[in-house]
Amino acid sequence: MSDTSQPAVTVLVPCRDEERFIGACLDSILNNDYPKDRLEILVIDGMSQDGTRASVSRYSANHPSIRLLDNLKQDTPHGLNLGIAAAIGDIIVRMDAHSMYPKNYISRLVAWLSKTGADNVGGVCMTVPANDSPVARAIARGLSHPFGVGTSYFRIGTSTPRWVDTVFGGCYRRDVFARIGLFDEQLIRNQDDEFNHRLIARGGRILLVPDVVSYYYPRSSLAQLWRMFYQYGYFKPLVALKLGRIGTGRQVVPMVCLGLLVGLSVASIASPVARFMLMLLVALYLSADFAVSFAVGLSSGLRCAGWLMLVFPTLHVSYGMGYMRGIFDFVIRRKRPDIATNAIPLSR
16 A cells, blocks of 8 residues: 655666666665655666666666666756656655665655755765775775865765755755756756755755765776866856856865965966965975875775875865866856867766
């Protein structure tokens, strides 16, 4: 018998070439304790070239709640909007294919949504290594530390529920999308940030709760990490243009610091004072990088700590450079987002 006391939930899993992770992700969703007859799982695939589609098809053959949708445009915002249009649930939960979820993940998010009146609820995202290599362990540590990601509470954790500007994934009331619109399809990255800031601007509230935890597998190499955070930085100025303001101050810190470094480097050619300030800035950063890397990374081994010294600059510099190019393309040149996107290959 159907438990109609619980709202119908649609889970959206946008993905592309996620053969390695999609099976474990779907297993964790299927193992959730939410009533199965009130749960729909839509895997929106960006025309994967690996075994992702075959894997999802096998799951859907055995589990009628799973449906595979084709995302011909292959990017995340189009996929999310396709899923929302096809969803039958009163509540929409976005879940990442690179992640695994505990048994109570969906039920706890729905409960928090119901008892608080929030429009979007998310939990803490625990970053775990994609494999057992020292660099993968270092990347996971870097993405969970304030020195790497600032005050992104969904990444660094929280001990109490708090109202925030964005969360990982998110559990939304369906009427939110009717009220403020869908995800912005010009934003290949950061579409969730823009949507959540738009939600807050319209009077909505976003809640981060400590008792809901997901486990996210990040990219496993510095090159992949660089591409991803370059893209995050690149689209932030476009988000700011759309919102009419900068989302949060932490978003501009890497760009400002990198700009200061470049400016002092140029000025140091002719100015001893600028040369001294440049050396001081570099020394302070390297000292902080060394101290944090070894304080945080040594518990995972000396090699992990050494790699962490490279992870933090990779996060900061790639994001800062992406932000600078985004300003040049979107603010100065007024470049069309679709043309700009074609020049920025998506990371896998």
